[in-house]
Amino acid sequence: MDRNLNRNMALIITMFILVFGVGTASAQHAAKAQADNAQLASVDANGKVKTPTPEEIQQITQDTDKNLSHSTKGLVVVKREDGSKHVDLQDRFQAVSLARVGADGKIATECVTSQEEAKKFLEGETKPASKPATVELETK
Amino acid sequence: MKKTLSVLCCLFALSMMTTYAFAGADIVIVNVNAPGVGFNDATPAVPIGGNTGTTRGEQALNVFTRAAQIWSQSLDSGVQIKVEASFEPRTCSTTSAVLGSAGTKSVDSDFAGAEFPGTWYHEALANKRSGVRQTPPGDNDIRARFNSELGKPGCLDGTTWYFGLDDQEATGQIDLLAVVLHEIGHGLGFSTFVNKVAPDPAQPLSEDNPAIGHEFFALPDIYERYVSDDITGSWLGMTDGQRAASMVNDQHLVWVGGRVHSAVPQVLSGTPRVTVNSPAAIAGSKPIGTAGFGSPLSSPGITRDLVYDSSLGCAAVTPAVAGKIALIDRGVCTFVVKVKNAQNAGALAVIIADNAPGAPAGLGGADPTITIPSVRISQADGVAVKAQLLLGPVNVTMDTDLTHIAGANAALDAKLYAPTVIAPGSSVSHWDVSETPNQLMEPFINGDLVASVKVPKDLTESLMRDIGWYPDADTDLVPDDSDSCAGSAVGASISIVGRSTGVPDKVFPNGCSISQRIDACAADAANHGGFASCVAHVGDDAKKAGMISGAQKGAIQSVAAGAGIP
Numbered sequence: 001m002d003r004n005l006n007r008n009m010a011l012i013i014t015m016f017i018l019v020f021g022v023g024t025a026s027a028q029h030a031a032k033a034q035a036d037n038a039q040l041a042s043v044d045a046n047g048k049v050k051t052p053t054p055e056e057i058q059q060i061t062q063d064t065d066k067n068l069s070h071s072t073k074g075l076v077v078v079k080r081e082d083g084s085k086h087v088d089l090q091d092r093f094q095a096v097s098l099a100r101v102g103a104d105g106k107i108a109t110e111c112v113t114s115q116e117e118a119k120k121f122l123e124g125e126t127k128p129a130s131k132p133a134t135v136e137l138e139t140k
Numbered sequence: 141m142k143k144t145l146s147v148l149c150c151l152f153a154l155s156m157m158t159t160y161a162f163a164g165a166d167i168v169i170v171n172v173n174a175p176g177v178g179f180n181d182a183t184p185a186v187p188i189g190g191n192t193g194t195t196r197g198e199q200a201l202n203v204f205t206r207a208a209q210i211w212s213q214s215l216d217s218g219v220q221i222k223v224e225a226s227f228e229p230r231t232c233s234t235t236s237a238v239l240g241s242a243g244t245k246s247v248d249s250d251f252a253g254a255e256f257p258g259t260w261y262h263e264a265l266a267n268k269r270s271g272v273r274q275t276p277p278g279d280n281d282i283r284a285r286f287n288s289e290l291g292k293p294g295c296l297d298g299t300t301w302y303f304g305l306d307d308q309e310a311t312g313q314i315d316l317l318a319v320v321l322h323e324i325g326h327g328l329g330f331s332t333f334v335n336k337v338a339p340d341p342a343q344p345l346s347e348d349n350p351a352i353g354h355e356f357f358a359l360p361d362i363y364e365r366y367v368s369d370d371i372t373g374s375w376l377g378m379t380d381g382q383r384a385a386s387m388v389n390d391q392h393l394v395w396v397g398g399r400v401h402s403a404v405p406q407v408l409s410g411t412p413r414v415t416v417n418s419p420a421a422i423a424g425s426k427p428i429g430t431a432g433f434g435s436p437l438s439s440p441g442i443t444r445d446l447v448y449d450s451s452l453g454c455a456a457v458t459p460a461v462a463g464k465i466a467l468i469d470r471g472v473c474t475f476v477v478k479v480k481n482a483q484n485a486g487a488l489a490v491i492i493a494d495n496a497p498g499a500p501a502g503l504g505g506a507d508p509t510i511t512i513p514s515v516r517i518s519q520a521d522g523v524a525v526k527a528q529l530l531l532g533p534v535n536v537t538m539d540t541d542l543t544h545i546a547g548a549n550a551a552l553d554a555k556l557y558a559p560t561v562i563a564p565g566s567s568v569s570h571w572d573v574s575e576t577p578n579q580l581m582e583p584f585i586n587g588d589l590v591a592s593v594k595v596p597k598d599l600t601e602s603l604m605r606d607i608g609w610y611p612d613a614d615t616d617l618v619p620d621d622s623d624s625c626a627g628s629a630v631g632a633s634i635s636i637v638g639r640s641t642g643v644p645d646k647v648f649p650n651g652c653s654i655s656q657r658i659d660a661c662a663a664d665a666a667n668h669g670g671f672a673s674c675v676a677h678v679g680d681d682a683k684k685a686g687m688i689s690g691a692q693k694g695a696i697q698s699v700a701a702g703a704g705i706p
Contacts, residue, residue: 052236060238063231067241070337073348077357084251086274087260087357091283093333094243095326095569097319097585099296100236107299109239109314109585111322113569114336122236139504140474 052100057122060098061115067094068115098122164216164613165268167208170224170280171201178227178288179204189304199303200227200288200316206305206591207320211328214593214601217268218615223324224280230287232295239314240286242323243331248274249359253617255608260361262329269608271617282327286320307590318589322580325593325600329607330581331569332363334375334383353383362607366397367556367568370549387558387568394553397606403595404552407602409576410540412437414491414515417535422524428515431503433476435513441539442489442513448529453478462486465536467525470495470516476505479514489538490514493522513538547575554599557583571599616647623651634658634696636675641699646687654682658696662705675700 052060069092078086097111100122112118171179181197191206193199204225215221224245230238244262248254253270254261263281266274275281291300301316302309309315333356343349347357355364360376367375369386374396378386386393415425430436447464449457454473457466466487468478475492482490489512494500500516515538517525528534548554555572570583578586580593581600593600605611610619616628634641634655647653661674679693688696 050235052233056233056236059233060231060236063238064241067243070333070335070350071348072350072357075357082252084254084274085249086246087248088246089244091243091245093331093356094241094283095323095331096241097239097323098236099239099299099314101234101296107296107314109319111326111567111570111583111585113326113331113567116337117567138501139476140470140472 050101051103051124052122057119060122061118064096064098064118065115066091067096068113068118069093070114100124164214164611164615165212165221166217167212167221167223169201169204169208170222172224172226173197173228179225181227181288185303189302189306189308191303191305193303197227200286200301203303203305203316204284204320206317207324210321210591210593211324215268215328215604215609216612216615217264217609218271218612218617219264219267219273221264221267221282221328222280223282223284223327225284225286227286227288229289230285232287232289234294234297237290237296238287239290239319240284240323242282242284242320242327244327244329245280245283246275247333247356247361256362256365258359259365260333260356260359261608262327262331262362264327265329265362265608269617271615282324284320284323284327286316286323290314305591309587315585315587315589317591318580318585321591321593322585325581326569329363329604329609330600332367333361334364334387334568336387336568351380351384353378353380353385353387355380363569366395366400366603366606368394368396368553370394370551370553390559391555391572391574392549393556393558393568393572394549394551395556395603395606396553397603399602399605400554400599401552403599403602404545404548404554405542406596407577407579407599408545408547408554409436410439410542411544411546412515413539413541414517415537415539416525417443417537419528419532419534422521422528422534426517426521427500428517429500429502431475431479431505431514431516433503433505433507433514434479434510437513437515437538437540439540439542441537443535443537443539444488446491446525446529446534446536447487448526449482453481455481457481457485457487459485463488465489465491465538467491467493467522467529469493469522474505475503475514475516476507476510479503479510479512480507482514483510483512488512491536491538492516493526494519547572547579575599614651616651616653618647618649618651625650625652625656628653628656636662636696636699636703637705639699639703641692641696643688643692643695646682648681648685648687654678654687654696657681658700665706668705671703671705672697672700 075087095111095113098121099107099109102108110121173179179197179201183196185196185199191199191202193202246263247260248266249260250257251266251270251274289295299312302313303316305317335350335352335354339345339349339351345351364375369389370392372386375383412430413425414428416423444465446467447461448467452472453468454477461482466482470492479490494516497519500518503516525534557567557570557572567583571579571581573582578588580589580598590597592598613620614626614628616630628647630645630647632645634643634645645653645655657678658675661671665671676697679696682688683693
């Protein structure tokens, strides 16, 4: 009985997102266009949108650890005869684009340049102070 | 047998490198995927959005090609730019994924051609400015690794890459071109190397354990040179602690390069506004909500008398609005129906008066056939305007306020991303998200991006100019705006009527090569003596400039003497 209820809940939520989660428009200036790639995410048996787990976040931070490293440990400044200097960054100091399912079930993306930023984004805590909220605008 | 093998190896290596040479830079995508995977994945795919590839791998590579082409059309370099690229499995789950990463592979300072001494440059930029590769020929300049698994079961289920080249990604698709273009931008110079990571508190501060805000090996980088805090000043003069504080000084971190500064009014939008010009009783700027359809407000904008249509505009709008600004009440039908009907009646713009109290929100809806601008004003303002219309004309201007540009400060410097919520370090290497329209190098890949890095769409090319990617179509290391001779070819031996002098051609500071000046001598000389004399002068100038030796000057004059010109 409970399982059927949960399944029906999930179905209703999915239908709700299908009906209202698409086709909304943002005003050109009042509310900036958010990624059009927003899509429907899967829901669990309780009808709750699945968001990244701590384990999944850890896997991503492990994958990007080297790219987002700002450590100069082991990097060598090579001084050439002409007085110029050269450093092989060994894949560090890179930028990384990430994607996650948000609590609203939509995909969000962000390019980050440090592990701190990556974690904040993956944990859903990135709330840029100046970014206007994307609102579902009235159409009539 | 060995020879055959080496020939085959060479052919294979060539097949893995795709060169895209355009007017300026020659950008090479060095495909480092193994056979059968990534860019070499032979899974059939249907061509889409201008991408003619017929396999998944080919389509992915075509997207990288297009990104290389776009950058090539903006940047000039006499040294090939090599992007070491792979389309490979990156970490992915049903809820999160690494889309891709990129960055410069190395940095250089104090090379010949560097604009600033003691400053780190991204490798491709260092090569461009010096005119010679700073690293061994086999080295690459940028590393890019993108996730090949997106859309496969278990990897952001329901979300796929869009491989089209036309910015037409649909719901559930992420535009690969926009992401690749963005990430390669970081590799070309849109990034600082100032430390953003908290040091290990158990260890003393050092180059290996630097404080937040510490410069890379204690030298500024070329990007950092143009980062400034509009309260505390340039990053160049700051301590590590001051830079650390500045990088989270939201809305005050700005880019102070001259090219971006000049481009801001052309690229970023002013604040949209509606101003009642007359009568005096209701004159002034009114709060508005803007529309998600039709054209945005612009400057100088539209100034006209208002014409009120009290019918709600759901079936038709009075022809009296032709050439005017229509005022229509909210209610019954959608905003797009009202605005479209007004457009059909010849209105130049539409103001919707709200039918409920409160601040006016935006106008939602979609209709690509609507081309006129529209806004919503509050119910209270609507009532006031309609009351005045009973007494006489109401004149209104709908435009954008260029003194308040979205994403720039009062000095028209573009803002950089420095949100206070991201502690201890923040991006810095992105435009701020307040910039409107959305910019390629904002931290979020917005769905409304177009694949352009140029004015009037985007500020990125201007930033690249600021850091030293100057236009140089003939790649003679003389910027186009001070280059007196187009098409200077350097390096080859100077020849006079087909006879080689054995002296390598070089370029004078004004952008004209020795060959070009000798050609001018030939064109202008009245007789052979005049030609020989002119060539001697060119040789003197080149020798004085340290471009050739005395012996080389003699070699040039010797060939000129026997050239039979004119």
